[in-house]
Amino acid sequence: MTSIQIQDVSRWYGNVVAINGVTMNIGPGVTGLLGPNGAGKSTLIHMMGGFLEPSSGTLTLEGTPIWRNPSVYENIGLVPERESAYDFLTGEQFIVSMAKLHKLGDPRAAARRAIAMVEMDYAAARPIGTYSKGMKQRIKMASALVHDPAVLLLDEPFNGMDPRQRIQLMDLIRRMAAEGRTILFSSHILEEVERLATHIEVIVSGRHAASGDFREIRRLMTDRPYQVTVRSTDDRTLASAIIADGSASSVELTDGKLQVEATDFHRFTWLLPQLAKNAGVRLWEISPSDESLESVFSYLVGK
Template sequence: MSELVLRDVSRWYGNVVAVNGVSMTIGPGVTGLLGPNGAGKSTLIHMMGGFLAPSSGQVTVDGQRIWKNPSVYRQIGLVPERETAYDFLTGRQFVRAMAKLHRLPNPEAAAERALAMVEMVAPADRIIGNYSKGMKQRVKMASALVHDPPVLLLDEPFNGMDPRQRLHLMDLIRKMAAEGRTVLFSSHILEEVERLAHHIEVVIAGRHAASGDFRAIRRLMTDRPHMFVVRSSDDRRLAAALIADPSTRGVELTSGGLEVEAVDFRRFSLVLPQVARQADIRLWEVAPADESLESVFSYLVAS
């Protein structure tokens, strides 16, 4: 099991700072790297993959520095967002070339195994220039898997894939994580991250904004209003009681129950059962309405 560690990593281009003092640890399992366009996600992934030098700080895998250290490249598989395959080669030729660059003992067998993992055996003898965007993504994935690395860095790996291809890649990523690999992937589609990642790292404007399970991050944001859906035996009376308490800023009666905006989360969690008990109202459901990844990401970007 491998571990990627970034310590106070920065990267700048002239006067432009792309990444500023980022520290994070990426361990086994699936980690989602989130951030708006231009946040520095690709720059971070390229530094983790050894393709870009940090301007300051250090990136290591299992304690070994990555930059200018070819001995660790066998441990890392990288799928960059930009096209990196040679259009004049066939898919099979490209993946075999990657296997030979890694000096694998049987590059032909390794290439066939990697192509099979991404369901690209049938079109492997076609020219890459004639592939669809989704097929190019899959052949890049095969090239990253050909040397069986313990660490996978995937920059927007689902771009251009149809729904069936996307589901297959999700299953493959889950399988690799279950085998103990360290998988980091970036995506601008929050639903993909929510379905795959057990852990998220959020980067905004080149800085590290948050780390952890997105629901836990939301619960730590106590300075932000929390939205709850509440269902009870008497929603109208409960609404009247809650709106009078300073822990709430708004209560809306809907067909599905009450939508409550709590500005003091801790007080609200204590007041709600007390109010219901005093009014002899039975609580049937109390559920957070804003602990989705989308809502957490929106809060962080707006902060």
């Protein structure tokens, strides 16, 4: 069982702070690193992989420092978000070269095993430049698996994959986690994390926002106040009915529509048609106005 310890880690570029005082422990199983685009997920993953120096704090693999310690690469496999393969190489040539860099005894056998794990045998002889985005993601996955690492760091691994490829990769990740590996994957998509991760770490604007069981954190997200835009045939009458009912914490009439803050979104959307009917008002629009992940995560940070 292998784990990565992150203690009060920060990383800045001049006056820009990318990661700010993050502390967490990544252990065996599947951990989802969740956060909006630009939250600092990639920066944190590259520090965990030993490819980026922390400005302060420490990152260790089972107590061994990661930065400037090439020996840890034997136990870590990294799949970066950006393309990291030469288009003129075939898939097999690329993975064999990775096996040679790791000084494996039989590079070709190791490459064949890794390529088979990601189900890319059929395209191994083709140049990577002819691959689709999803195929490139899978060959990058093979490069991370070629030396059979105990820890896998996957940065947005499902980008560009079609539904079938996503299911295959999810199944592979689950199998590897069942073998006792430590797997962390980043995503800005809640559904991916919900389907795959048994543990979650949330990063917002470089800060550690939440940690723990996905269901518990998802409940916090669901319980946040919702901003809802409502348009009707008589906004003033409807606003009075909503206020009188107490189903929303605030109602504001602006630009010919209602901006409603509902503490219980499901109850509000269930009650609103009844309130409108009783008030003799016809509804034209009911739409959330702050459904973005950024707003959800910002709410978590503020709790």
